[in-house]
Amino acid sequence: MPIVHAFGKALIGGIPSFHDGAMSLSVERPDTRSLPSQKPIRLLDNAGHAVHGSATGGFDLPDPATLLDLYRRMVVARRFDVQVTALTRQGRLATYPSALGQEACEIGAISALEACDWFFPTYRDSVALLTRGIEPGDILASFRGDWHNGYDQHAHRTASQATPLATQALHAVGLSHAARLRNDPIVALTMLGDGATSEGDAHEAFNFAAVWQTPTVFIVQNNQFAISVPLSRQTRAATLADKAVGYGMPGFHVDGNDVAAMFAVTRAAIERARSGGGPTLIEGLTYRIEAHTNSDDPTRYRAARDVEHWKRRDPIERLERYLVSEGALPEDVRTEIADAAEQVAADTRQVMTAEATIDPLELFDHVYANPRAALLEQRGRLAAELAEAAASGSTPAAHAGAAR
Amino acid sequence: MPIVHAFGKALIGGIPSFHDGAMSLSVERPDTRSLPSQKPIRLLDNAGHAVHGSATGGFDLPDPATLLDLYRRMVVARRFDVQVTALTRQGRLATYPSALGQEACEIGAISALEACDWFFPTYRDSVALLTRGIEPGDILASFRGDWHNGYDQHAHRTASQATPLATQALHAVGLSHAARLRNDPIVALTMLGDGATSEGDAHEAFNFAAVWQTPTVFIVQNNQFAISVPLSRQTRAATLADKAVGYGMPGFHVDGNDVAAMFAVTRAAIERARSGGGPTLIEGLTYRIEAHTNSDDPTRYRAARDVEHWKRRDPIERLERYLVSEGALPEDVRTEIADAAEQVAADTRQVMTAEATIDPLELFDHVYANPRAALLEQRGRLAAELAEAAASGSTPAAHAGAAR
Amino acid sequence: MSATRTDARPEPAASAPATLTMAGALNAALRDAMAADDRVVVYGEDVGPLGGVFRVTDGLQSTFGEDRIWDSPLAESGIVGTAIGMAMYGMRPVVEMQFDAFSYPAFEQMVSHVAKMRNRTKGRMPLPMVVRIPCAGAIGGVEHHSDSSEAYWTATPGLTVVMPSNPADAYSMLREAIESEDPVVFMEPKSRYWAKDALELPVRTAPMDRAVVVREGADVTLLAYGPTVRTALEAADAAVAEGLSIEVVDLRSLSPFDDETVSASVRKTSRAAVIHEAAQFGGYGAEVAARVTERNFHHLAAPVLRITGFDIPYPSPKLEEFHLPTPDRVLAALATWEWDLA
Amino acid sequence: MSATRTDARPEPAASAPATLTMAGALNAALRDAMAADDRVVVYGEDVGPLGGVFRVTDGLQSTFGEDRIWDSPLAESGIVGTAIGMAMYGMRPVVEMQFDAFSYPAFEQMVSHVAKMRNRTKGRMPLPMVVRIPCAGAIGGVEHHSDSSEAYWTATPGLTVVMPSNPADAYSMLREAIESEDPVVFMEPKSRYWAKDALELPVRTAPMDRAVVVREGADVTLLAYGPTVRTALEAADAAVAEGLSIEVVDLRSLSPFDDETVSASVRKTSRAAVIHEAAQFGGYGAEVAARVTERNFHHLAAPVLRITGFDIPYPSPKLEEFHLPTPDRVLAALATWEWDLA
Numbered sequence A, B: 001m002p003i004v005h006a007f008g009k010a011l012i013g014g015i016p017s018f019h020d021g022a023m024s025l026s027v028e029r030p031d032t033r034s035l036p037s038q039k040p041i042r043l044l045d046n047a048g049h050a051v052h053g054s055a056t057g058g059f060d061l062p063d064p065a066t067l068l069d070l071y072r073r074m075v076v077a078r079r080f081d082v083q084v085t086a087l088t089r090q091g092r093l094a095t096y097p098s099a100l101g102q103e104a105c106e107i108g109a110i111s112a113l114e115a116c117d118w119f120f121p122t123y124r125d126s127v128a129l130l131t132r133g134i135e136p137g138d139i140l141a142s143f144r145g146d147w148h149n150g151y152d153q154h155a156h157r158t159a160s161q162a163t164p165l166a167t168q169a170l171h172a173v174g175l176s177h178a179a180r181l182r183n184d185p186i187v188a189l190t191m192l193g194d195g196a197t198s199e200g201d202a203h204e205a206f207n208f209a210a211v212w213q214t215p216t217v218f219i220v221q222n223n224q225f226a227i228s229v230p231l232s233r234q235t236r237a238a239t240l241a242d243k244a245v246g247y248g249m250p251g252f253h254v255d256g257n258d259v260a261a262m263f264a265v266t267r268a269a270i271e272r273a274r275s276g277g278g279p280t281l282i283e284g285l286t287y288r289i290e291a292h293t294n295s296d297d298p299t300r301y302r303a304a305r306d307v308e309h310w311k312r313r314d315p316i317e318r319l320e321r322y323l324v325s326e327g328a329l330p331e332d333v334r335t336e337i338a339d340a341a342e343q344v345a346a347d348t349r350q351v352m353t354a355e356a357t358i359d360p361l362e363l364f365d366h367v368y369a370n371p372r373a374a375l376l377e378q379r380g381r382l383a384a385e386l387a388e389a390a391a392s393g394s395t396p397a398a399h400a401g402a403a404r
Numbered sequence C, D: 001m002s003a004t005r006t007d008a009r010p011e012p013a014a015s016a017p018a019t020l021t022m023a024g025a026l027n028a029a030l031r032d033a034m035a036a037d038d039r040v041v042v043y044g045e046d047v048g049p050l051g052g053v054f055r056v057t058d059g060l061q062s063t064f065g066e067d068r069i070w071d072s073p074l075a076e077s078g079i080v081g082t083a084i085g086m087a088m089y090g091m092r093p094v095v096e097m098q099f100d101a102f103s104y105p106a107f108e109q110m111v112s113h114v115a116k117m118r119n120r121t122k123g124r125m126p127l128p129m130v131v132r133i134p135c136a137g138a139i140g141g142v143e144h145h146s147d148s149s150e151a152y153w154t155a156t157p158g159l160t161v162v163m164p165s166n167p168a169d170a171y172s173m174l175r176e177a178i179e180s181e182d183p184v185v186f187m188e189p190k191s192r193y194w195a196k197d198a199l200e201l202p203v204r205t206a207p208m209d210r211a212v213v214v215r216e217g218a219d220v221t222l223l224a225y226g227p228t229v230r231t232a233l234e235a236a237d238a239a240v241a242e243g244l245s246i247e248v249v250d251l252r253s254l255s256p257f258d259d260e261t262v263s264a265s266v267r268k269t270s271r272a273a274v275i276h277e278a279a280q281f282g283g284y285g286a287e288v289a290a291r292v293t294e295r296n297f298h299h300l301a302a303p304v305l306r307i308t309g310f311d312i313p314y315p316s317p318k319l320e321e322f323h324l325p326t327p328d329r330v331l332a333a334l335a336t337w338e339w340d341l342a
């Protein structure tokens, strides 16, 4: 994807450290710190009009080809997400955390990342994985319950989807620091939720990245809820991007339903990181339209009208309005994109309806590089049980019933 | 201590939360956020002259009586600290973390706290405990190795000196929140080091305090080292007070060797907290003149000239210069203060030279409210061993030798 | 200085027997404890309007208001650390960790402070607080939702660790935990949240620190707790056909361990096995086996068996059935004993 | 994509025997590992110019530079969490936790990721990394400086946990830990840092996962590790006078457990005791006692004894001598056995 980006115009001038041991009190350097804009950076407004002036934060609207590509990815992501939620309702998955409504945040950010870069996602970010080229069946293997992780992390340069909140942000910092030590010009991008910013690990990740000046981009997807807990119970900061100040790192508060802004700001941060400029914190302000997961009941904690309010700010429709008004979304392209999305949905249905064969004996195979004697004994006992069950014609399901 | 304080003039206007769920994108409130001043707030300069203008951050110099009292407390604190370090060198204590050079930070902050308030100190803050009225022997019992904590926390409203870094900050938040739920107008003040701000617990404490609007005051004693690690490896922020921005909490960067400034800013924060205004983060920029503890060798990681540089910024001399120039430190008062300090040193020597009697059987008495049968069995075994040793005339020391 | 109990009320009159799940019994226990003592406050992640991801706090916020039960920021060390401060003030906080694995960020606060505060201060600063942990697996949860963390807590002197296996105990033990002067790790087996019993509330069962013989038998003692009590009882039922008489002890209290009840049973049957979901190596069953053996060696006809999960990370939903101890596996394990040596 | 070993050098020729402390041997192991493989990086609190609070990394920064060994910000979860990322890239990070108790903030990263990453990814994402933990007590340390944390790690499937007791093993096992494809919790008994031995480097002792019989005997097997190996050997010396022949096994590897070596010894002597500093309840000795009993029940003349610290938080410096197992206490414990039953 050839991209024109806004790097250089943004207010992300270097923030040097003013402390070097003994001399701090005598330092009289100019104060280059700045607060993130309180109004989210936006390149397209909800009506699909290009935004001008200070609200853009100095970032340029990506070119039409890029925007069309982002549109395509969002449409596919949405269709996939809706399909997986439906499959989950049908009981084909153990759980699924939907990103419906967050496509601009997910796709804008991940599309700015190159294939050589690393991505450290959460459970919420399946659609970003899809955009990154991972097969639906491999993404969903963990949510179906086959194994804890279903794709080859190295092949896709994508870590497993982290469940323990904010833990993966530290992995991103570590990996990108290692790359930097090797003069390998890659960047690590990690996503985390608004709730996750409250965890100690988020703080430690921001701080290590800033002190080590690692090539890391932190995308905080502020969907305004942590399961049932609203943002007002999570932070008292004016914006989550404000946190960047405390680490001496640039922070951006971005309209997370504007894929153009998310893309442009993330791209600038990635290039900054790649060129040795250190980490950036980007907050995308968005909204989780679906329940937290299928087992959640959001009517207990938020009003239907809030959801309706945010549905009217749909990120895909916004870009569509712009593209249509620019004549950049001809009917045949729109149809072709819709077909591609249907194809992904069909593939997803197919792979998720087929049962994966999982060998229970594999439980013992990957715990250590070299099998331990005691574990092999245990493996032998399960093998004998399975053989006996097979001989007596009983199915593993009998097992399951008893275990529950 | 009757005190005139500067509350109201300081730039600590309320920072409301701009997030309340669904409506965030449409918020257009005035931006009341502000960055802490990068130049530390100072009321007395190093020459002992009163500072005027913006450098004071709008805080007023405390009145002469207050300053004299602060002087007295610092002199006593210094004498105590030097005495304890000497006793430690003589082997009377297992360890002692000195606060030499940090007296303005320690005493300025703690003197602003009322007796009804709670204090949550670290291992570094023995001199603050002394100022709070705790007996030398009770403060030092833990460093001598008698028991993990030697004073009555409730009597002094002072928690034990925390070793696991930043953990105590959460206790302070919890206690002050409980008090607020009870409409009990007390404040909790906690101290932590520059290094400790890197821990996840510091972040969680700042955040819980800000979200819950607890009456908590955080004093970060930035002595520019965490054992051997300089501040530049701990943070890239322009000041540690900058961290406050990310929590929507007021933050102040203060000259930690100016006891007047430390006192005035802390007092304002305490009053703000007491009147429902929520928490404040105060960074005192100071320097650790001694080694980290007696077992540390600072020549390995810092230059003698840095230490000399900071010795010339001695907090006690600074205030003394001011008081003398104002004619507020008559010779008889100075002598009286010096005598009082010597008396504390003598008391400390005496109590630390005497051996405390410690009953090993007490090891079992406080683990649970009600003794467990299995623990009583173990107690019985130790009692029998001790009885046998007593009968055979062997001393516990034989034990120690064998155990090491 | 500390919070005073300003609102102590008499216990409500016993209700008519009603069918309650364990989640419902826990909810009732919290409700009654909050009504009885206004020092009791409840907080954690999603415990407010949502009522907890397992609905254990359902409806409590609308009854007691946000000053008694509220949603905290999402940070477990923060939750436990602030609860310590609240207990220091004199409150009786009851905090929730959403799953075993999400208590790990609070590990330092638990081990370095919750467990040690009373001892550190020679009893002057007790910490009456309860940390509720929905625990263990068998609910088809994805990774990190089915850990068994009890071995971490039981290895920590200063912590009291209990785990009910049924609704009546859940109610009674949670009330007792909240009334305790000591911090209690209160573990709630997730797979039993929906187990039902007919109960009259407020029910008080055996003291929280006692094990209970839940089924008498002559040939072997099964030592179980939480989710495996049902496994043991089912095995005992099935064993009847094989002519084996199994005694089942519900340990209830993991720390302290009720040596008296357990040893009495083991001396009667001369054989014991402990059953748990957690991995075997270094699991809580090791302590059970070691101390039962120490105290009853010459009464044992065979080594104490450990029937447990394998020594692997907890598996994905489709594989957990192969990992967990089942009644069949219990019976198969018993069959390996050299019975003729008895 | 991953770091490649660009700088592999042949091992240095064996040095002339020199007297080395355990701290010195560990330092040499780090130095040689860093020289042999430039994927090895070392970081943590105070490991740079200071050389670590125990001087284990003394002088390494001046040799290898700040890109190979550096001081990190003060946050243990951050240290372990970033090490995971570095290992994912292909480096071999060796990180230091300053004391056992200060590893607790890293607990979640250790248990939820370090232990689980290989298994989670079906072996596609191994984590070759070492977490060094100066462990245990007996150094007169104030609170939180003398914990024994091994039971937490050994209860966690996926972690390899080793503890050397002498300089030669310290060198050899640390080299092996760094070369391992799996994450290793490398525990260093603080009280043995200054223990000396004459060594020729680079020394390679028994494989890291094997226990070693360090003293042969006929009547009883003492199972010890780290600081208590010395305790056991001293007890064995003293027992000679009493006519008791004690065999001492240095476990070395806590997880995995070397059943083969231990069972062979126990079957020979028919009696075993395990010695550790940590509290008994739920301690690592429980696993040792349980599995030795399971595997050798009919060879045992008496229950496996546990000679350990009391079930209390680690005491203050002046009281630790009463808490720790001493040779006297070992002998007294052995004397409680009913020897005539053998």
Ligand SMILES: Cc1ncc(C[n+]2csc(CCOP(=O)(O)OP(=O)(O)O)c2C)c(N)n1
Pocket: A124, A163, A164, A165, A192, A193, A194, A195, A196, A197, A221, A223, A225, A226, A227, A288, A292, C045, C074, C098, C102, C105
């Ligand atoms: C350490 C930890 N604590 C608790 C949980 C349980 N949990 C899973 S998702 C979630 C809410 C996360 O909210 P947020 O970070 O805003 O992400 P979102 O789900 O909104 O994308 C919680 C509490 C967890 N996964 N990890």
Ligand SMILES: Cc1ncc(C[n+]2csc(CCOP(=O)(O)OP(=O)(O)O)c2C)c(N)n1
Pocket: B124, B163, B164, B165, B192, B193, B194, B195, B196, B197, B221, B223, B225, B226, B227, B288, B292, D045, D074, D098, D102, D105
């Ligand atoms: C959680 C934790 N990690 C590590 C340590 C070991 N340690 C004790 S003091 C110290 C340095 C603390 O530096 P700082 O917070 O700046 O306080 P100072 O000692 O300078 O007052 C370290 C690393 C600890 N006590 N707790």
Ligand SMILES: [Mg+2]
Pocket: A193, A194, A195, A221, A222, A223, A224, A225, A226, A227
């Ligand atoms: Mg969220």
Ligand SMILES: [Mg+2]
Pocket: B193, B194, B195, B221, B222, B223, B224, B225, B226, B227
């Ligand atoms: Mg410091």
